[in-house]
Amino acid sequence: MTLLPRRAPRALDRFHADRPWDHNAHFHRWILRQLPARVGSALDVGCGTGDLARLLAARAERVQGVDADPVITARARELTPAATPVTYTVAEAPGGLSDGPYDVITCVAVLHHLPFTEALRAFRDRLAPGGILVVVGVCREGTPADRLLGVASIPLNIGMALLKNRGRPAPRPVSMTARTSPADMTFPEVVREARAVLPGARLRRRLFWRYTLVWHLR
Known part of the structure; x- marks a missing residue:
């Protein structure tokens, strides 16, 4: 954003406040x-309203969703059909995670809220x-490559907002929580x-x- 005119970030914030879409989904x-096509067990850390946990249930025999927010965890339970093999737990990660083991662990836009190294050790x-860890994370812009990708994302972000909201203002999706503290690691x-x-x-911007981030336990 630093490559844009000073007023542009504020205008973009107003635009996306009116036309939000879930970047994590x-x-x-x-x-x-x-x-893999089929796994035994999966853990989704920071599951929110359970969108990803319910998708994982199509691959896994059982899925555990964990989130620190009891209100949003209750909403996840409401949105999940009774026959779906997903259970939800209110707990702080990483200390409140059950021992597992899990064949799959996912963590989307949550790791920057946690003690980074301690959380990765807990997942590992x-x-x-043979299990797999998949992380979608948020980091702080710190290099020219970061800033260029950020600028490249802006027109795509606008296009996605218009496409998903059909060009009209829309309410904030229920899957988007208010927990949005900025990342501090580049x-x-x-x-x-x-x-x-x-x-x-394997990590990729x-x-x-x-x-x-994708990692396999051999």
Whole structure:
């Protein structure tokens, strides 16, 4: 945003406040493509209203969704059909996570709210042999590449907002929570600390101010 005129960020904020769309849900299908066709168990950390947990239930025999917000966790239960093999727990991650092990662990736009290294260790220790960790994260702009991707995301972001809202103002999706504290780690810092805990982890900058991390426990 620093490459734009000073007033542009405020105008964009007003535009997206009227036409919100869920950037995190945009990555859900990508997450599913990283996973095997069938798994035994899955854990979604920071599950919110359970959108991803319900998608994981199509692949997993059982899914555990965990979120620190009791109100949004109650909403997740309301939105999940009784026959769906998903259970929800109100708990703070990483300390409140059950021991597992899990074949799949997902974490979308939550890791920057947690103690980074401690959380990755907790995820690693709860994976079953052969398990996979998939993270969609948020990092602070700190390099020219970050800023260029941010600028490139702006017209795409506007286009997605218009497409998803059919050009009209719309209410905020229920899946979008108010927990939006900014990230304090840059992408190079994320890569360095993540690979110290998860050797061989694949990390990539993404559009829409996100990065992805994929790691397999061999």
